[in-house]
Amino acid sequence: MSEVAAKELRIVGFLCNWCSYGGADTAGVGRFKQPTDLRIIRVPCSGRVDPMFVVRALITGADGVLVSGCHPRDCHYTDGNFYARRRLEMLKRLLPFLGIDDKRFHYTWVSASEGAKWQQVVTDFTKQVHALGPMHQK
Amino acid sequence: MAEKEYAYFSGCSLEGTAKEYDESLRAIMKALGVNLVEPDDWSCCGSTPAHTVDHVFAAALAARNLTLVEKMNKDVLTTPCPSCLMAFKKAQFNMSRDEAFKDEVNGLLDEAYNCGVESKSSLQVIYEDIGLDAIAARVTHIMPDLKVAPYYGCILSRPPEIAQFDDPENPVSMDKVLSAAGIQVQDFAFKMECCGAAFGVPKREMVNRLSGKVLEMAIDAGANCIAVACPLCQQNLDLRQEQVNKTTGSNYNIPVIYFTQLIGLAYGLSPKELGMDKVIVSADSITRRITREEYEKIKADEAAAKKPQKAKKDAAAEETNN
Amino acid sequence: MSTQKLKEIIKQVLPDVETVICWQDGFDKLNVTPIFITSPEQADKVVWNPLCAQNLASYLPSQKKKVAVAVKGCDSRTIVQYMQEGLIDRDNVVIIGIPCKGVVSKKKVQKAIGNEPVEDVTFTDGSVKVKTPSGEKTFAIADVCPGKCASCQYPTPIVYDHLTSEAIKSDKPAESVYADVAELEGKTLEERKAYFLGQFDKCIRCYACRNACPMCVCQDSCIAETREPHWITQKLSLDEKLMFHMIHSLHLAGRCVECGECERVCPMEIPVAKLKKKINKEMRDLFDYTPGVNPEDKPPMYTFNVDEAKIKEHKL
């Protein structure tokens, strides 16, 4: 692994297309500077994020996983984030039992207009994962 | 609900020029069954001068007292004086939000303060914790001639994000507390107008002009007494009332009494106990007291007197309806 | 409760069902095996004793016609969960309920008798006597029962059409159910990681736990083995094993009725039920929902509330 990777950890982001991906775009348009560790995967809705994707990422090499969708009641598909909220909360409580620090997984709600909030989420979560260090021996 | 015991910080003015505020507060708290415990070895809260010079130092002065309260393992501190209150609240507000500021302040203290104490003004404790029913229940006397203009001063509920008590622009807590105590309260538009505060020393005429406006508006509102909750307001309005008359050519002669003294009177406590002799413009003329029963009797007689015409009026209304 | 009463009920219900599913003697004294009774003579082969550990309700979803089934208290929760998820038609099932005071874990008995061949097994109330070439040994059922019986909350079936004996109440404290989970929660993160990775490393991917699990209804479309979607490979690496067990646990979230079949059949004695029980504990705390108890309930992962009382937004 190049020394570039040493500075960076691998953080996977699942962002819902209508709100959080838009929020990340707004943060970009606003030039809100953020750490570069995050790699974003676009999904139509946070309800599309099967907890198995988070597990798959954490087990096969990610140091942190971030899932972000529309605020409850504001989902473009009405109920998507309601299902996501329950399933991701269940996962968030299972991971520490299995020995994976739940601070490595965070889920939140960011709307398309909240560029500054998105910058804050990415900066804080990256700091939190860096505090834990890499999860897999390189 | 009111706890039985509160940590109580009297502050410097209540040891000196505002002794009567301290006496009357202790008296009515005792009557309401609430115990006030002073942190021993308390020191100056920093008030206005400190934070105009250095915010960290000001917060340290306030935080030192808050650590004493923490050691008494109390999590609520009440203080009647708005200036002390603001000093404590600002220290708490800034230290709990900004880690770096907190460390800097704690650096100045012998023991670190870990933001565990909530400060409440005595008015807030009386209004929110003790509650209007408890206040009303204890009333034994009524002052029929008294008409009070409640004067809050400017920092009792401001700035809103720090004070977090009552409406920052139009507070009603003292109005409600006084009327719960059976006292007639006038609608007073200048309840938060500035009295000139600490400019009494460098710019006395300005204080006289501003206080003059407040006195004038109180009289316009039909009040014959002003209730205050802040030692500095009391001083500007009462102590300097003579100077106001000289500067503005008026001849105001309106007593300025602490709201705790008024409640004390309604509880039948002795004027001596309430420090009534310490105010400059005497309030004896308007604080004539009759017992509650006498008051009710007078009320009943008036109603009886009015009854005959009311009966006539009702009958007349009856015909036009059908 | 005698086997006799059970046989009578079976003969009574046999005429209006296609088959009756019950237990019969197994290949040796320490084993029983399911029997699909279609004629009255077969009913005489039926047995009921603490060896009847299998959860016969697992056969119900694949049954085409009306059947009767003998179920213990824990097995009945499977039926209730099927009803909640609409995986069976309640009118097509006749339930013969058997109040149960705890079954025996065959493996624990074999270990206790040093894996000697078993010549005879007899049961007296609350204990089991095993005759082996080196003599007889008696064990209290409480010492050789599987974990689920030690904290059994539902000794009497929750739903039934017939009951073979007096209903009995559970005498186990409620918090004993998740005592093992709480004990693991007490450990540090690293200890738990080492524990689970150590256990799952033993897994040989035989899928016995999945095949025995009543709630695994995907039959031969299980994503542990498909290419479309292609979640895991068949490589015998710890990652893939962990992935498989996470798939099984997450698919059972809010559905696992803690019937213990997965741990009973696991050849490597891996505590596979631990993850499922942890999720159930969270389901109870989050949505105060216990799978397989109330037919009207809705499994929490397939419904939601607009305002979730117990889910607070996590702050960074």
Place this chain on the structure above:
Amino acid sequence: MRVGVFICHCGSNIAGTVDVAKVAEEARKMPGVAYATAYMYTCSEPGQKEITDAIERDKLDRIVVAACSPRMHENTFRRTIMKAGLNRYFFEQANIREHVSWIGLDKELNTQKAIEEVRMAVAKVMKNKPLFSSSFKINKRVLVIGGGVAGMQAALDCADGGLEVVMVEKSPSIGGMMARLDKTFPTVDCSICILGPKMVDVAQHDLIKLHAYSEIAEIKGYVGNYQIKIKKKPPYVDWTKCTGCGLCMEKCPTKNAYDHFNFGAAPTRAINIPFPQAIPKKATIDPNHCRQFVKGKCGVCAKVCPTGAINYEMQDEFITEEVGAIITATGYGLMDIERLTEYGGGRYPDVITGIQYERFLNASGPTSGHIIRPSDHEEPKTIVFVACAGSRDKSLGVPYCSNFCCMYIAKQAILTKDHIPDSQSYVFYMDVRSPGKGYDEFTRRAQEEYGAKYIRGRVSRIYPKGKKMVVKGADTLLGTQVEIEADLVVLGTAVVSAPGAAQMAEKLHISYDTFGFYVESHPKLRPVETNTSGVFLAGACQGPKDIPASVGQGSAAAAKVLSLFSKDMLESDPAIAQVNQNTCVGCLKCLKTCPFQAIVEDILRSGKKVAKVIETVCAGCGVCTSTCPCGAIQLQHFTDNQLLAEVNAICQK
């Protein structure tokens, strides 16, 4: 598989902080990539030609463009590769501008990130399958929610364009806020004179079906096929019989009912017709004040009504309308005056709001055009207007400018002079905002010709002094404090979102901002569309705006609907769920969780129970795919394998 990768410079936006050449170089090494290049402006005409040429020359069958956000140009590039004969779903866009170059400080890390974003896109595109949209019939009817000026304009334009329009108006009459105005700026022509005829057009247009005094109960379906459940509230008057004669209004004994139309400027009767030019001109009973409902006995209106139209037993009535598109024109609300405690809002009768003052000015208003002081009904001589009362004030949660208060305050100052020649108006303002055509000249006239005194400064407090209201404020130009003893104070209260706006947005599945205004699809390029296809916006529901802008947006929304309906069939979005009926075990968990009820039970010939997706109803959220235990149902273009490809591309150990 031959993937073509095109890295865009985007001028310096990307190339400035990402080594695009290195990204292209790394891309060439990725498995499946046959061609990779960097290009200055990929979205430009020559840029797109570069792609189509490369497809021809190098026989590429999948394309990845690493540039801006797919939300910006995904459709542009899909059309590009379609021109070159590829299925438009053989395309993926890596976002290396908003998510990389614009937010990363370190060029090396940015380049590394861009490379990995490209690797993810390539991994996904290799799993993409060709998708083909099916088409479905459109129901060429349009629903207009809200009968204000914007809604009416939209309805008339659609109807004139030949579409059937269903208009739903919450209050008893259409006309919205504009119907309440006396005059309109900047030309001071009479509001109802220009609005009335349009209202009549709406009533008489044979293609417009008006549901007044009705609300939207529920909206189901999707663009082209909405089912709208409308709740017709009971006016307790049979509108088919009511002739609008107003006799009931005269005789009604209750004289203190709250008058919604006049915003409480004066009380009205329990049964009333809002204003003379009301459409429909029908009476409505307010059950909260009518003695028949409150005390259970009265019946005066029923006795006097010549056509026997009164019916106290009327109930809510629900009807369903089928439409293909929705134009939301639900207007705005005004801040509650009680929130302005320093101005004595709601405590002092002579401190009123701009709209209440407008009603005093209006000849058909409660005072027939005479300006009075609510306290003693005398004619005020000194009137103080306070601009930005609540607006541009973070502490009240309204940091924005309400757009048109400066203008109507200037208009009211002018009208005051007309009504009371010897009056003197004062206006406290922060900045006079008069950007429109003829707007600034208008506010100049108010000051120079009509003598309104403009004082630049905020008002700190308003308090009574005898019969007068003392307005205490600052004059920042003179640097002094100002105290004016006014007879009447008019507050230009802040514009806020309409009451119930949030609930309406949730029914429409459109998003709204923290203030309750609806969020348009793109603030500059698509102001009248929303992210939900088929739902359009017009007027102040999207943000405070004046009449010309609202009318303009009404026509714009109508134009959008007309172009949507220009085709007979609508192309369905092919990125929807599909069931593999061999692997499906019929547990139907997908059916239970589908937010749109787009999945139904299907019995195969073999008797096996499986799930089936209704193509036209599925919106493509993917909840079913993450619910299905055996992965039998897969949301096309976001299948498990496609997302797993992206995860695996990043997470090699």
